[in-house]
Amino acid sequence: MIEFRQVTKRYDSDHTALRQVSFQLERGELAFLTGHSGAGKSTLLKLLMVMERPTAGDVVVGGQHLNRLPKRQIPYIRRHIGVVFQNHQLLFDRTVFDNVAMPLEVMGVSPTDIGRRVRAALDKVGLLKKEKMNPMQLSGGEQQRVGIARAVVNKPPVLLADEPTGNLDPDLSADIMHLFTQFSQVGVTVLIASHDVALINAMDRRQLTLEQGRLIAGGHSGH
Ligand code: ADP
Ligand code: ADP
Numbered sequence: 001m002i003e004f005r006q007v008t009k010r011y012d013s014d015h016t017a018l019r020q021v022s023f024q025l026e027r028g029e030l031a032f033l034t035g036h037s038g039a040g041k042s043t044l045l046k047l048l049m050v051m052e053r054p055t056a057g058d059v060v061v062g063g064q065h066l067n068r069l070p071k072r073q074i075p076y077i078r079r080h081i082g083v084v085f086q087n088h089q090l091l092f093d094r095t096v097f098d099n100v101a102m103p104l105e106v107m108g109v110s111p112t113d114i115g116r117r118v119r120a121a122l123d124k125v126g127l128l129k130k131e132k133m134n135p136m137q138l139s140g141g142e143q144q145r146v147g148i149a150r151a152v153v154n155k156p157p158v159l160l161a162d163e164p165t166g167n168l169d170p171d172l173s174a175d176i177m178h179l180f181t182q183f184s185q186v187g188v189t190v191l192i193a194s195h196d197v198a199l200i201n202a203m204d205r206r207q208l209t210l211e212q213g214r215l216i217a218g219g220h221s222g223h
Contacts, residue, residue, distance in 0.1 A: 001026060001157060001189040002060070019212075021210075023215060023218065023219045026189070029189055029206070030191075033193040034207055035210035036211070039211055040212075045160050054067050085164075088144050090150075092136045095131065096122070096131050096132070096146050100121055119131070124182070125146070130142070140168055145176070160192075164176055164192060
């Protein structure tokens with residue numbers, strides 16, 4: 001579902017963020033992306049979101065070569081990639097329902113379908129009863145689950161998360177990880193950038209480890 005082939009990203013002569021990174025993630029696989037600050041994790045996620053383009057090599061998602069994608073196609077590709085942020089980026093001037101509905105409204109989905117799909121997403125994260133509330137009234141863990149519902153509301157085959165448990169205590173973090181596991185079990189490919197060593201070890205999943213832009217573990221192909 002996700003493939004990096006010898007991907008190098010150089011921002012300028014002093015900043016090479018990724019060096020010949022190669023790996024594949026299959027449909028339904030859940031993996032962690034680890035490494036110290038500055039190792040290249042955000043850059044790798046940005047290449048998948050087509051916020052940056054590789055300097056060399058290929059990034060392929062669902063058979064699509066992202067580096068050859070014309071600009072006008074980028075919004076369509078992004079619909080296939082759900083993203084969860086550490087600070088969840090919810091809007092506090094609208095309800096939980098309306099926050100989750102946002103991606104569907106952008107796509108022009110009919111109100112009936114929006115209602116059905118938003119409630120299905122809220123049900124998956126256990127927040128169906130809180131659809132009318134303002135995110136401000138929710139706990140940190142619940143807010144993060146609203147962010148996850150929004151990321152999966154259009155059923156993307158790929159889910160990316162950037163430090164999704166950064167502000168949560170261990171119990172809530174485990175709940176969030178359980179949700180990610182459930183999505184992977186229904187075929188979503190999940191890649192989670194995280195520093196949370198205890199949590200990652202408890203999960204016992206594949207770890208892609210970056211060090212100064214090189215993939216030093218988890219690539220499975222000798223890189
Ligand atoms: P991480 O997410 O692991 O902290 P980043 O991908 O943010 O790592 O950064 C990797 C390297 O690339 C760092 O040396 C960083 O300073 C550099 N870098 C990131 N973004 C830019 C940019 N827009 N311009 C120049 N250098 C950048
Ligand atoms: P994080 O640790 O969350 O990646 P940073 O402060 O490293 O946060 O980066 C914030 C933003 O600045 C990111 O979009 C990153 O790509 C960009 N950035 C990081 N390093 C540089 C750099 N040396 N020059 C320009 N932009 C950079």
